[in-house]
Amino acid sequence: MTLKLMQGNEAVAMGALAAGCRFYAGYPITPSTEIAEVLSRQLPKLGGKFIQMEDEIASMAAIIGASIGGLKSMTATSGPGFSLMQENLGYAVMTETPCVVANVQRLGPSTGQPTSASQGDVMQARWGTHGDHPIIALSPTSVPQAFDLTVTAFNFSEKYRTPVILLLDEVIGHMRERFDMPDFENVQRVERLGVNVPPEWYKPYGDSVSDVPPMANFGDGYRYHVTGLFHDPMGYPTQRLDEIEAWIQRVNRKIERNLDEIILTEADGLEGAQTVVVAYGATVRSARHAVKLARQRRHKVGLLSLLTIWPFAEAEVARLAQNCRRIVVPEMNLGQLALEVERVAGRSKVRRVNLANGEMIHPQMILEAIEAH
Amino acid sequence: MTENDLQPAPAAAATARSKSGPRGRVIVFGSWCKGCRLCVDFCPKHVLALDENDHPYPANPEACNACRWCETHCPDLAIVVKPVQ
Amino acid sequence: MSRLEQHSAYNYLRHTKKFPNVWCAGCGIGIVMGALIRAIDHLELDQNDVALVSGIGCTGRMPVYMDFNTMHTTHGRALAFATGLKLAQPRLKVIVIMGDGDALAIGGNHFLHAARRNMDLTAIVVNNAIYGMTGGQYSPTTPIDLRATTAPYGNVEPPIPVGELAIAAGAAFVARGTVYHAVELDRLIAQAIQKEGFSLVEAVSYCHTTLGRINKLGTAGDMMNTIKNNSVTLSAAEKMSEEDRQAKIVRGVLRDVERPGYLRLYDQVIERAIAQEASHAG
Numbered sequence: 001m002t003l004k005l006m007q008g009n010e011a012v013a014m015g016a017l018a019a020g021c022r023f024y025a026g027y028p029i030t031p032s033t034e035i036a037e038v039l040s041r042q043l044p045k046l047g048g049k050f051i052q053m054e055d056e057i058a059s060m061a062a063i064i065g066a067s068i069g070g071l072k073s074m075t076a077t078s079g080p081g082f083s084l085m086q087e088n089l090g091y092a093v094m095t096e097t098p099c100v101v102a103n104v105q106r107l108g109p110s111t112g113q114p115t116s117a118s119q120g121d122v123m124q125a126r127w128g129t130h131g132d133h134p135i136i137a138l139s140p141t142s143v144p145q146a147f148d149l150t151v152t153a154f155n156f157s158e159k160y161r162t163p164v165i166l167l168l169d170e171v172i173g174h175m176r177e178r179f180d181m182p183d184f185e186n187v188q189r190v191e192r193l194g195v196n197v198p199p200e201w202y203k204p205y206g207d208s209v210s211d212v213p214p215m216a217n218f219g220d221g222y223r224y225h226v227t228g229l230f231h232d233p234m235g236y237p238t239q240r241l242d243e244i245e246a247w248i249q250r251v252n253r254k255i256e257r258n259l260d261e262i263i264l265t266e267a268d269g270l271e272g273a274q275t276v277v278v279a280y281g282a283t284v285r286s287a288r289h290a291v292k293l294a295r296q297r298r299h300k301v302g303l304l305s306l307l308t309i310w311p312f313a314e315a316e317v318a319r320l321a322q323n324c325r326r327i328v329v330p331e332m333n334l335g336q337l338a339l340e341v342e343r344v345a346g347r348s349k350v351r352r353v354n355l356a357n358g359e360m361i362h363p364q365m366i367l368e369a370i371e372a373h
Numbered sequence: 374m375t376e377n378d379l380q381p382a383p384a385a386a387a388t389a390r391s392k393s394g395p396r397g398r399v400i401v402f403g404s405w406c407k408g409c410r411l412c413v414d415f416c417p418k419h420v421l422a423l424d425e426n427d428h429p430y431p432a433n434p435e436a437c438n439a440c441r442w443c444e445t446h447c448p449d450l451a452i453v454v455k456p457v458q
Numbered sequence: 459m460s461r462l463e464q465h466s467a468y469n470y471l472r473h474t475k476k477f478p479n480v481w482c483a484g485c486g487i488g489i490v491m492g493a494l495i496r497a498i499d500h501l502e503l504d505q506n507d508v509a510l511v512s513g514i515g516c517t518g519r520m521p522v523y524m525d526f527n528t529m530h531t532t533h534g535r536a537l538a539f540a541t542g543l544k545l546a547q548p549r550l551k552v553i554v555i556m557g558d559g560d561a562l563a564i565g566g567n568h569f570l571h572a573a574r575r576n577m578d579l580t581a582i583v584v585n586n587a588i589y590g591m592t593g594g595q596y597s598p599t600t601p602i603d604l605r606a607t608t609a610p611y612g613n614v615e616p617p618i619p620v621g622e623l624a625i626a627a628g629a630a631f632v633a634r635g636t637v638y639h640a641v642e643l644d645r646l647i648a649q650a651i652q653k654e655g656f657s658l659v660e661a662v663s664y665c666h667t668t669l670g671r672i673n674k675l676g677t678a679g680d681m682m683n684t685i686k687n688n689s690v691t692l693s694a695a696e697k698m699s700e701e702d703r704q705a706k707i708v709r710g711v712l713r714d715v716e717r718p719g720y721l722r723l724y725d726q727v728i729e730r731a732i733a734q735e736a737s738h739a740g
Binding site: 404405406407408409410411414415445446447448449450451 | 467468471477478479481482483484485486487488489491492493495496637638640641644678679682
């Protein structure tokens with residue numbers, strides 16, 4: 001372990017290296033550029049490769065190419081770049097290519113306020129790329145957790161053969177915190193499921209038991225086809241409805257059947273709570289303080305911190321909703337994840353606390369929502 | 374000999390056997406051929422013609438000098454020219 | 459196909475894939491595929507070490523027919539996907555197959571930077587001067603005044619000179635061939651594949667189904683003839699006046715310079731990084 005005072009963006013870069021990331025392609029954009037800068041220095045030391053591409057579209061394409069070439073790969077950006085990456089993000093979903101996309105959110109829309117924090121890209125992380133598709137998005141609440149969730153992001157992407165989005169906000173990205181960084185060899189890494197049949201039997205998208213097909217890498221002697229078109233188990237383009245339907249069901253099922261592992265949350269005083277605060281990212285830090293103040297004033301308040309944003313923690317929120325009178329949802333946007341909470345818990349039970357001007361939500365605002373009649 | 378020098382021989386001479394030099398046998402793989410007739414139009418020796426299904430067949434097999442223009446220009450890789458000893 | 463003698467092309471096709479191919483009868487893309495297969499055959503490359511990466515459009519459907527590592531990516535972005543693949547697996551010969559719109563319109567930015575970086579890739583641009591897959595819209599290489607479904611009154615945009623653009627951007631090897639000169643084309647492709655750094659082969663082709671029909675340019679055979687009669691070798695072109703040369707398709711190797719490829723340069727970055735690390739630790 002090495003005790004450090006580390007910036008959140010640097011922790012993401014270090015987490016990537018610890019997870020086995022050996023390829024980064026990206027494009028400079030405030031407030032995520034430090035991730036690229038750190039990796040441009042660290043990757044070559046490990047024989048890994050860094051490239052600054054001509055734009056974010058190319059960056060997303062390059063990490064997919066590198067992953068199919070066998071390297072764990074990552075890019076990092078912010079809102080404007082994340083918008084540019086959407087089409088190729090969809091290609092990673094369709095081709096089931098493991099990769100990690102960090103989006104250090106800044107105040108939008110458009111150029112917005114680049115150095116201010118926001119959680120305004122939550123719905124974009126879910127529905128940014130066109131068409132129905134599953135996605136995994138994680139959101140750290142501290143610098144140490146930025147490291148941990150980056151490792152988790154890589155492990156999920158390899159295990160489920162899917163792109164994983166790391167949703168930071170500018171606060172977590174740029175703040176510095178004490179962090180006792182583990183030695184990389186002690187970090188648990190998941191590798192993609194290898195192939196154990198000879199090349200002539202290999203079906204790149206064959207129906208596997210776990211819904212996640214084993215993945216050969218280009219150059220391993222398994223000459224297969226990858227396409228963004230709907231494809232049959234051999235990876236060849238298909239228009240057959242039964243094959244399209246089979247793909248849709250399998251690719252959604254591979255996430256849906258593993259929610260208990262994928263959905264990560266932190267609970268604080270939820271049992272018996274009359275009011276529950278549901279928060280994620282940097283807002284959890286404000287919520288903790290507000291909950292502490294509320295408890296000092298005898299309120300029975302619990303805090304549910306969502307580390308996994310997508311898939312939404314539907315079952316957990318539904319369970320909490322049955323036993324509590326009110327759910328408070330503070331977000332640095334005008335209400336995005338709150339829509340999910342309202343869908344599950346019913347609108348009348350939910351009280352939103354929204355701030356979308358680039359400032360962090362002050363604990364006082366959350367306290368008022370907890371105490372309001 | 375670059376392809377630009379491959380001027381189509383006048384029709385009459387084409388049917389004469391090419392006395393010396395290489396000779397070939399044109400094989401058309403019917404189910405891949407779409408009848409685009411490039412091979413028929415550009416064969417320098419007028420070996421190929423269209424059958425009733427608009428598919429090429431070697432109408433003048435003797436004239437083929439195995440230049441393989443048809444094989445190398447078939448958009449469907451449906452033609453093979455086998456050298457004849 | 460027992461009847462057919464082993465034809466070199468058939469060794470390289472995917473026999474689990476339905477033939478004939480998807481292109482219109484007479485389309486030049488199939489000819490370029492044949493030339494590519496012959497080039498790979500000449501070079502006796504191990505099929506495991508060849509990767510084909512295509513974008514979207516008629517050319518995008520080429521890789522799937524061939525028994526290599528093949529990727530059919532998104533429109534205009536093939537070179538960026540290929541960059542990542544090449545950096546991750548340097549042993550692979552990565553060949554990127556694009557159409558004119560794919561490479562120069564939506565893909566123009568990636569085309570410039572792949573050439574500028576001298577990225578170790580071979581780009582084959584099948585230039586038929588139209589968007590064929592979507593039914594005949596004008597592209598960055600459509601000649602002025604020709605009509606298209608989106609230029610019903612005649613195209614007013616001057617075409618991009620593909621080869622000259624790649625040369626200006628820094629490509630180490632640039633050649634131009636045509637689908638009429640298919641054997642010469644496979645030689646140029648083979649040369650490009652062997653070249654370190656970014657190599658481009660522009661394969662001038664035609665689209666009789668859209669551009670040809672809209673502008674009454676005739677059948678596939680007619681358009682093939684037009685290419686044949688309209689192209690000259692580089693040496694012949696050098697004897698022509700500037701004005702005459704403008705109207706011709708100039709074939710041959712337009713540029714062949716020694717420039718270190720990106721991979722060689724980045725390997726040196728890795729060496730420097732490791733050396734620096736060692737000196738700090740020491």
